[in-house]
Amino acid sequence: MTSPYVREITREEHLAQLRLHPDTSHLQIPEWGDVKPGWTAESIGWFEGKLLVAVALVLYRPLPGTRRALAYLPDGPGIDWWNPRLEHWLDPLVAHVEERGAFAVRIGPPVVVRHWDAATVTAGIADPGVRHLRDLPAAGIDGFALDAAERLTRLGWRRCAEDEDSGFGLGQPRYGWHVPLADRSVDELRAGLAPHWEQSLGRAERAGVRVTWGSAADLPDFHRLYVTTAAHDGFRARPLEYFQRMWKALNAEDDDRLRLYLAEYDGFVLSAALMINVGSRAWHSYPASGRQGRELRPSSALLWRMLCDARAAGAETYDLRSITPALTEDRLLGRLRFKTGVGGQAVEYLGEWERPVGSRGKVLQRAVGMYLGRR
Numbered sequence: 213m214t215s216p217y218v219r220e221i222t223r224e225e226h227l228a229q230l231r232l233h234p235d236t237s238h239l240q241i242p243e244w245g246d247v248k249p250g251w252t253a254e255s256i257g258w259f260e261g262k263l264l265v266a267v268a269l270v271l272y273r274p275l276p277g278t279r280r281a282l283a284y285l286p287d288g289p290g291i292d293w294w295n296p297r298l299e300h301w302l303d304p305l306v307a308h309v310e311e312r313g314a315f316a317v318r319i320g321p322p323v324v325v326r327h328w329d330a331a332t333v334t335a336g337i338a339d340p341g342v343r344h345l346r347d348l349p350a351a352g353i354d355g356f357a358l359d360a361a362e363r364l365t366r367l368g369w370r371r372c373a374e375d376e377d378s379g380f381g382l383g384q385p386r387y388g389w390h391v392p393l394a395d396r397s398v399d400e401l402r403a404g405l406a407p408h409w410e411q412s413l414g415r416a417e418r419a420g421v422r423v424t425w426g427s428a429a430d431l432p433d434f435h436r437l438y439v440t441t442a443a444h445d446g447f448r449a450r451p452l453e454y455f456q457r458m459w460k461a462l463n464a465e466d467d468d469r470l471r472l473y474l475a476e477y478d479g480f481v482l483s484a485a486l487m488i489n490v491g492s493r494a495w496h497s498y499p500a501s502g503r504q505g506r507e508l509r510p511s512s513a514l515l516w517r518m519l520c521d522a523r524a525a526g527a528e529t530y531d532l533r534s535i536t537p538a539l540t541e542d543r544l545l546g547r548l549r550f551k552t553g554v555g556g557q558a559v560e561y562l563g564e565w566e567r568p569v570g571s572r573g574k575v576l577q578r579a580v581g582m583y584l585g586r587r
Contacts (some may be wrong), residue, residue, distance in 0.1 A: 216258040216265060218304040226255040227465065229267045234491030237287030237322055238462075239384070240269045241490060243469070244286075246461035249454070252281075256308060258291065258301065266291050266301070275315065283314035283569070286384050293323050293562075294356045298363045310569045318372065318566040320384050325357040326350040326560040327390075330552045334406070336539050337549060345387065345537040345558060357562055369565040385534030386563045389548075391519065391556035394528035398520055401555075409512065409553030416513035419477065423517040426472035426484070428459050434472055434484040437500035445543060455486075455498075462488065468525075473518055475510035483510035487518055494522035495531045515554065532556075 226242045238244060245253020251271040258266040268289035272281040291301040302319075309317050328336075329351045336342040361371075372383075393401070405413065426434065435452045442449035462470040468489060475483040482505040486497040496518065501511050522530050532551045535558060536544035552558075 214260065215300040216260045216304060218256050218258055218308040221255050221257040221264070221267065223255055225257060225264065226267050226269070229257070229264055230491075233290070235493070236290050236491060238469075238488045238490045238495055239286040239320075240267075240288045240290060242269060243461050243465055245269055245271065246464070247454075247458045249457070251284075254312070256305075258304065268305075270309065272309075272312065272314065278315075280313050280315040283309040283312065283317040285317070285319045287320045287322050289319065290322060293321055293360050296359075296363070298360065299367055302367060302369075306567070306569055314569045316566055316568050318564060319369075320564045321360065321562040323357045323360060323562040324354060324559045325361075325562055326353050328558045330406075330555050330557060333539075333548070333552050333558050337545065337552070339539075342539050344539060345560070347539075351557065361562060364565050367567075369567045372564040372566050384561075384564060386561050387535050387537045388559050388561065389532040389535050389551040389556060390559055391530040391532065391554055392528070393519070393523040393530055396523065398523070401519060401523065404555035406553040406555070409550075412509040412512040412553075413516050416475075416509040419508045421475055421477050421482070421508050421510050421513040423473060423475050423513050426474045428456065430472055430474060430481075431455050431459065433474065433481045434486075434498075434500060437481065437484050437502050438498055440502045441500045458486075471521075473514055475514040477505055477508055477510065480504065482506075482508065483514045485514055485518065487522065489522070489525065489527065492526070492528040493531055494518075494525070494527040494529070496533060511550070519554065530556075 223242045230236055230241060242253070242255050245251070245255075248271060251273050254270045254272065256268050256270055257264045266289065268285055268291075271284045271286070273284065274281045289301070289305065295301065306317060327350060328345060328348055332348050332351065333345070336345070336348045342348060364371075396404075402410075432452060435455060439449045459470055459472075466489075471487045471489070473485055473487060474481050483499075483501040485499040488495040488497055496515070499511065499514075519530055532554075535548050535551060536542070537560070539545070539548075
């Protein structure tokens with residue numbers, strides 16, 4: 213096999229390739245580069261001769277005080293990860309970002325290694341002897357994905373620490389929750405709800421909780437709930453301007469790429485979330501709720517409407533994003549119970565990997581670690 217080469221491509225070339233191969237992450241569409249402040253975005257392509265065979269979005273974050281940058285491909289690149297000669301794809305990538313002044317490159321292969329069904333996870337949560345998803349029998353393991361991990365290690369890549377806080381706004385979840393929608397009717401989706409989830413949804417419906425689509429003008433209402441959720445769950449909230457920029461960027465090419473959903477009761481917004489639609493998948497993003505009206509279970513009504521709408525729009529998978537793999541009682545376990553209640557499966561991705569670039573790459577990586585430690 214002749215190694216492909218990598219070069220920068222235009223936004224139009226990137227979008228055209230995604231139309232041919234739409235099953236990609238929302239973090240790998242060119243519009244996502246317009247969302248991230250402090251990053252420089254570049255669309256790149258792998259070519260075999262004149263034929264464009266793969267594309268990716270690279271985000272560059274400058275290292276303060278230097279002319280070097282970290283290159284990051286969240287949920288990417290979308291190459292042939294099952295190829296036994298991964299170096300044919302990755303070596304040209306490393307060479308390209310080195311030309312662009314990168315001191316390190318970080319990737320997030322969109323590859324699922326293991327998955328567990330909802331019933332198994334629910335039983336694990338209830339069993340005090342089970343402390344981690346890995347303690348549970350997997351419903352499936354992808355041997356090719358395990359081989360990819362070994363090949364990455366041999367090629368000099370290292371797995372990023374799962375709890376690493378890079379300070380660059382990095383880190384996609386290694387564990388997530390998927391709800392299959394393809395070839396399932398609304399009745400079949402409803403029948404797949406856990407009893408406690410069905411009860412919560414019924415309570416919201418009987419109370420008259422109403423779920424509607426929002427517009428850019430409703431983003432402040434969403435953000436008010438999001439800030440409350442951040443304070444309750446202990447994470448740093450993004451400013452309203454971030455979501456306004458996201459709305460403008462993601463809906464620039466397709467005005468249905470990003471949706472805002474609001475759960476209301478008596479004219480007051482109780483819960484809200486964003487849905488991102490790309491190809492055959494819908495992503496549930498930034499769910500938010502306040503203290504008022506929790507007894508009405510607005511979050512259940514909200515998610516149910518979003519699942520049904522995603523199915524009606526042709527999505528094959530509803531991605532509920534990150535879950536905790538630790539099945540011990542903590543602030544994240546309630547979120548896991550909520551997600552398992554809609555059925556589907558827990559998934560473990562290959563995780564994020566990084567390697568230094570150039571002769572000073574390792575030195576600069578250590579400098580970044582010291583800089584972030586002081587922060």
